Structures are given as C-alpha cells and as structure tokens.
Amino acid sequence: MxxxxxxxxxxxxxxxxxxxxxxxxxxxxxxxxxxxxxxxxxxxxxxxxxxxxxxxxxxxxxxxxxVGPTDVPANTKSSVTLVVPVRDNHTGLAALLAAIQDSLHTVVVDDASAVPIPAATHRHHRRRGPAAARNTGWHSATTEFVAFLDSDVVPRGDWLGSILPLFDDPRVAAVAPRVRTRANGAIGRYESRRSALDMGPVPAAVRPHGRVRYVPSAALVVRVAALAAIGGFEESLRFGEDVDLVWRLHATGYSIRYQPDSTVHHQPRDTVAAFARQRYDYGTSAAALARRHPGLLHPAYLSPVTAAPGLLALTAHPVTAAVPILATTLRLARTVHRQGVPLPAALSFAANRERMVLQQWTIALRRAWWPLALCTRRGRRLLLAVHLASATTMSLDPICALLRVVDDSAYGLGVWAGCLRERTLAPLLPRVRIRKRRRA
Known part of the structure; x- marks a missing residue:
C-alpha cells in the first residue's frame, strides 16, 4: 500500500x-x-x-x-460479478450492457417490469424495490466482489482499474466511483454542478460525520463477505438503503472508500416534476434512517459556541452573528498557533472550521428548516439571502439557481413528510453537544 x-x-x-x-x-x-x-x-x-x-x-x-498506473491489484475483474437491478428501463439497460461488452459476469434482476426484460437473469413477479433486487443479485454471485450498477448509469473506461487495488486492504468493504452527469439540458447542466450522487473530485474515507457521509448504490463495488456479515441491503427501505448499508458497514468496523479516479455517468431526470419528485423521495428517507441510526442524521451538529451565530442571525440583526464567529476563529487560531503552526496557517485552519459550521446552518435553512423560515419576515429575508449567496458561490445561471431552490425545497418537504410518517423530529433538530468538564 x-x-x-x-x-x-x-x-x-x-x-x-x-x-x-x-x-x-x-x-x-x-x-x-x-x-x-x-x-x-x-x-x-x-x-x-x-x-x-x-x-x-x-x-x-x-x-x-x-493507486499508480503500474500497480497490479491482487484482485482482477474475474473476481467481480456485475449486478444490475432494473425496472422498465429497457433503453438504459441496453446502453449499460453495451458499455460493459461482456467484460464481466453479469446478473440482471428485473423488479417486475411491465414488459419483462429479455436480458434478465432473475425476475421478481411483484415489485419489491431496488434493495431486494440487489439482494437477489448478490446472493447468486460466486465471486469475491459484486459491482452494483443501476440501469441509468454507464461506466467509462477502465472504471474498475482504480477501484480493485483498494481492496488489497482487507478492512475495505466497499469502494464507490464518482457519479457524473452530462451537462445536457437545464437539469443535466445543474446536476453536472451539484448532483446528489456526485461526491466531488477528491478521494475520501466514507463515514457518517466525514466530508463524504455516504455513497450511492447507483455505482458501488462491495466485498461479498462484508455484505453477508451485515445481511445485505435493508429491503424495508424504499429510499436511503444505500446510506443505511454504508453506515452499517462502518459500524461493523469496515472501511468504505470513495474513489473519484473511477467514473460512471448518470442519466438525469427528464422533467422538472420528475427531478423534484426524486429529491422529495430522497428526503423521505431521512426519518427512517434517523430511527435506524440514532444521532447520525441531524441537520446540524453544534456546540453552544457554534450554535450562537445561527441563533443571532435568526433572532437579531444578522451582522451581530459575525461577533461570535470572529471570536471563535481567533481563539482557535491562537490554540493552533501555540502548537508550532505559523499564524497564517493557523488562521486559515480556524477560518475553515468556522466556514464549515456556517455551511451547516445555511444547508439546514435551505432544506429542512425552510418551511419554518417562511413564517416570519426575518426568516424569509434570511432564506432569500442564503439562496442568493449559494447561487453566487456556485456561479449558477438563473435557471440552475431556480433548480437549486427546487432541489432543496423538495428535499425538505420530503424530510417533513418522512418525519410525520415515522413520528420523529430528529432530522429537523440540530444536535448540540455539551462537553462535560473534567473534575480534578
């Protein structure tokens, strides 16, 4: 390694x-x-x-x-079975299979399509959902690894070449490639900048409180022994089953990696209504996930100090929120500087920490909390300012900026609907951690 x-x-x-x-x-x-x-x-x-x-x-x-170009992994493509869950997407499946070109042993699971899939290896006679379809597929695999690809993605190049070497570490249970979207049409253009499936250009260890908190099962390579150890995908979850799988693997002690050197392309939704429905559906999974993984799905994780700026912005003049932000930044920078770090680097590190806290507040306001923000004039103004700042930061054109609002708002509505169904407020409430003072 x-x-x-x-x-x-x-x-x-x-x-x-x-x-x-x-x-x-x-x-x-x-x-x-x-x-x-x-x-x-x-x-x-x-x-x-x-x-x-x-x-x-x-x-x-x-x-x-x-992973270098001359690295020879202990595992090869012959140790991988491709599993494709599909329902009614004949065109997408054909494009995927054409891209694979018989380079992998492939298992296609038809989840009760209206018109049966001719290439299906297994067929469900009633709709059981993508989690059940994936379970059917991997249970029939005889290889050490399974590669899950949805029927609306197409791998590019030697996509397994930079993934398989990571499994030389026996602790690694799963590796996900980067899921890109082609910038065709308004929705494609938006998703090429901010897709819910694209975790960005930087590799990462995947963990609940990390920079990359989950990876989608739209494209995911998993060690079969690890799947068996946790019982595979949770079939009761219609959405969020990939998040649940990754978090259970992590809780068991496995490592999950995100590898953006490997790329697949995803087909976005065709209409704004379908796009909004997809985001709404994603949001509905939050409450069920919060019940299964207590403490891991709050909209923000704060301390009393980091909670102060957001509360001031919501209850007083927003400019006053800058005071505790500046004070916290300077205090952290001084602490880091005392460890031998040059002052400019210490200030940069501290400012980045505060930026991440502020980002938690703004994301929560745009998504989970926007219905509450609409209830007051101050809340509406703050919500508008946050959306404008987001569009400016990402250099979005007006159409993409509106799609960003649709994205966040639909997801937030889904969160509220899921909370009502599951009778929990966890995905709507920030978690404030208070450190206990040690007694002498």
Whole structure:
C-alpha cells in the first residue's frame, strides 16, 4: 500500500504537524512518524510495521490510498460479478450492457417490469424495490466482489482499474466511483454542478460525520463477505438503503472508500416534476434512517459556541452573528498557533472550521428548516439571502439557481413528510453537544 496526503492538508512545524482531515483536526507526528510520511510522499510502500500510522492518517481523512498506473491489484475483474437491478428501463439497460461488452459476469434482476426484460437473469413477479433486487443479485454471485450498477448509469473506461487495488486492504468493504452527469439540458447542466450522487473530485474515507457521509448504490463495488456479515441491503427501505448499508458497514468496523479516479455517468431526470419528485423521495428517507441510526442524521451538529451565530442571525440583526464567529476563529487560531503552526496557517485552519459550521446552518435553512423560515419576515429575508449567496458561490445561471431552490425545497418537504410518517423530529433538530468538564 502507498499513501498520498489529502490535497487540503497542510504540514507545519518542520513537517511534524498536520492540519486538515475530515472533520478538520490538528495531528502532531513524532519525529519517526514525520520521516515515514516523508518517505511515503515520494513513493515508498507502507511496511507492516508502519501500517498503524498509515491507517490513522487514512481514517482521519488526512491521507488516501495511492493507486499508480503500474500497480497490479491482487484482485482482477474475474473476481467481480456485475449486478444490475432494473425496472422498465429497457433503453438504459441496453446502453449499460453495451458499455460493459461482456467484460464481466453479469446478473440482471428485473423488479417486475411491465414488459419483462429479455436480458434478465432473475425476475421478481411483484415489485419489491431496488434493495431486494440487489439482494437477489448478490446472493447468486460466486465471486469475491459484486459491482452494483443501476440501469441509468454507464461506466467509462477502465472504471474498475482504480477501484480493485483498494481492496488489497482487507478492512475495505466497499469502494464507490464518482457519479457524473452530462451537462445536457437545464437539469443535466445543474446536476453536472451539484448532483446528489456526485461526491466531488477528491478521494475520501466514507463515514457518517466525514466530508463524504455516504455513497450511492447507483455505482458501488462491495466485498461479498462484508455484505453477508451485515445481511445485505435493508429491503424495508424504499429510499436511503444505500446510506443505511454504508453506515452499517462502518459500524461493523469496515472501511468504505470513495474513489473519484473511477467514473460512471448518470442519466438525469427528464422533467422538472420528475427531478423534484426524486429529491422529495430522497428526503423521505431521512426519518427512517434517523430511527435506524440514532444521532447520525441531524441537520446540524453544534456546540453552544457554534450554535450562537445561527441563533443571532435568526433572532437579531444578522451582522451581530459575525461577533461570535470572529471570536471563535481567533481563539482557535491562537490554540493552533501555540502548537508550532505559523499564524497564517493557523488562521486559515480556524477560518475553515468556522466556514464549515456556517455551511451547516445555511444547508439546514435551505432544506429542512425552510418551511419554518417562511413564517416570519426575518426568516424569509434570511432564506432569500442564503439562496442568493449559494447561487453566487456556485456561479449558477438563473435557471440552475431556480433548480437549486427546487432541489432543496423538495428535499425538505420530503424530510417533513418522512418525519410525520415515522413520528420523529430528529432530522429537523440540530444536535448540540455539551462537553462535560473534567473534575480534578
């Protein structure tokens, strides 16, 4: 195994202090640890004796596994079975199978299509949902790995070439490629910038409170033994079954990786109504997931200090929210600076932490909390300002900016509907953590 530092990690204090990771942190290395990292960054292989440090960096999101063009993985395509769940999408399935070109053993599961799928290996006579279709598929696999691809995605190039080497680490249970959308039409143009399935260009360890919290099962390669260990997909979940699977794998002690060097393309919805319905459906899964995974699906995770700016913005003049933000930033920067980090780097690190907290507030306001914001004039003004700031930051054209509003609003309505159905408020309430003081 070889490793590389995350692109946003900074080294200070003669290379012995790392700033970054997911969530952001300050990690001090020993002198020997710093020398090991120096060697890894110029291509040295991680030895068994140094694997503990490498795992610590990987788990913290400070480093990622490196896959080079000359790497020969222990696992090959012959160890992979492709599983495709499909319902009524004859055209999409044909495009997917044409792209695969018989390079993989393929299992197609027809989930009760109105017109039966001729290429189906298995057929459900009544609709059971994508989770059940995937379970039917992987249960028939005799290989070590299964690659799940939905019928509306098409892999590009040697998409498994940068995924399979990551499974050389026996702790890795699943690896997901990047899901891109072609910028065709208004919806495609929007989703090419901000798709719910696209986790971005940076590799990541996938974990509930990390930068990448989940990966979609639209394209996911999984170790069969890990699937068997947790019982596969939860068939009672119509939506969010992929989030549930990833979080259960993580809770069992497995590692899940996001590998954007591998790419598949996804076909977006054809109409705004279908697009909004998809986002609404995604939102309805939040309450069921919150019940299955207590504490992991709140709209924001705060401390009393980080909660103050949002409360001030909602209850007083928004400018007053800048006071605790500035104070917290300076206090954290001073703490980091005392660990030997140059002041500019310490300020940058602290400002990034505060930016992430502010981002939690704005996302929650646009999505889960927007119905409440509409109830007051101050709330409506703040909601409008947040949407305008979001469109400006992403450089969205007017049509895409409106689609962003549709996206967030539909998802939020789905969250509320799911909460009513499941009789829980967890996906609507922030979680405020209060640290207990240690007694002397």
């Amino acid at each position: 070889r490793v590389i530092l995350d692109a946003e990690v900074r080294r200070s204090a003669n290379g012995r202090v790392l700033l970054g990771g997911s969530p952001p942190r300050v990690l001090r290395l020993s002198e020997s640890g710093s020398r090991l990292l120096d060697a890894w960054l110029v291509g040295a292989v991680v030895t068994n004796e140094a694997r503990a440090l490498a795992r610590r960096l990987l788990d913290a999101g400070l480093a990622h596994p490196a």
